[in-house]
Amino acid sequence: MADVIYMKVLQDLKHRIYSNEFPDKKLPDERSLSESYGVSRSSIKRALNILAAQGIIFKKRGSGTFVNPLYLKNQPIFHNEGSNLGVTDSYQIDGQAPSIKLLNFQVVPANEDLQQALFLSPGDFVYQIERLRILEDVPFMIETGFIPIKIIPELSLGDVEGSIFNYVEEKKKNAVTKSFMSVMAAPSTANDQALLALKPTEPVGIMEGIFFLDDGTPFEVSTMRLNYKYMRYNAFVSLDSE
Amino acid sequence: MADVIYMKVLQDLKHRIYSNEFPDKKLPDERSLSESYGVSRSSIKRALNILAAQGIIFKKRGSGTFVNPLYLKNQPIFHNEGSNLGVTDSYQIDGQAPSIKLLNFQVVPANEDLQQALFLSPGDFVYQIERLRILEDVPFMIETGFIPIKIIPELSLGDVEGSIFNYVEEKKKNAVTKSFMSVMAAPSTANDQALLALKPTEPVGIMEGIFFLDDGTPFEVSTMRLNYKYMRYNAFVSLDSE
DNA sequence: AAGTGGTCTAGACCACTTC
């Protein structure tokens, strides 16, 4: 992926944006970027379109391309940087991935909700995986995931202490690239408070999702409970492509 | 929008998919589509990429393009009913729009953040509009919005007691069709608790956004603080188009 | 070997904004 031109341009531009290289929030025009990077304008546009879809920049025809001030105002936490949608890739900070503390790992029968979400039959089993995610020594997320055992029957204790999405990508050559997400807020439970070092008045952010493999197979149902300070979900919404 | 080639192709393909014209779930290859539609392969790819981003199809290099069976089976989780992205259209319940209680309406100078977000110059003014949104007698959202006065200099007290986005659509023939949203959670303030009938341990969900008119003009910066029970932000995420 | 999607180019023309 890194050998692809538009990805190189994208990474470089993102770095320059975060380095505040454009204090007036205006990027060079596409034709200048094309020349300075030595690539076609199409490749520049492709990189810019992705940055726009990620909410980092926006474009105004006739005027130029601008850094989204909302995006830089606070530190964005959840950003889809990697080759898949997993927590490990999305919560990188300065290239450092969050570490994992395994809380629970077992195989259970899929209940009705899980059967429907993961296209399973009665009697099918799923892994239940509960993990605490830690970023720079701060536990910030409790993650409970359910994965059909038939998709990765060989999953071991060691595997679930690392990135499962990366594991699947490497071993199965099938990345998790799509998801339906629901983002919510809720009061913290006693368990949340203990694990995430929250006061009783401090809430959790909740991200619930169904994750799909690239071929459309539902891979995991996951509920993530976050220290509210670490949840900032950015999205670009457009009615154009309806 | 309908005069754009890739949109025409997109609409037509979507219609053909829903008409079950591809019972084997396989679409013609891109070069054939290019020929049969009489457009370039790039335009075909553009339409297909959008359909893939919407979760309707998926592509497999070397194999072809396929209808996503999951999509036809499952009802889409998130559906935007209205013609714009405003609260009035998005929070309809059984066709009933939320009502509005105006808390504050004044004209103030745009601070630096607003100048940057709304393309304003020092000395430009914005409306500051604070409103309480009420659904079936329950106040659920405190909304603070900032809109440049030069976009709608004639805005009156009566107008801000209704849907501003619908007003702009009717009067200016320019709909709010794009936005960058940030979704967060936070402890409730005393003000939140009073207006939204929350206990001190109950949080708010926060949706912060810049809303754009169809031509890309930033129209409003808005911060919405919601009773957490009423915030559920749904999104379909895909790395395909990125 | 043939088929199919992915990436990329160089350039044309259009639509809108700014000067």
Add this chain to the structure above:
DNA sequence: AAGTGGTCTAGACCACTTC
């Protein structure tokens, strides 16, 4: 008039899958 992003073309070559 000049600048800037949007759309589109025709074609080249690459990577992966299927036969």
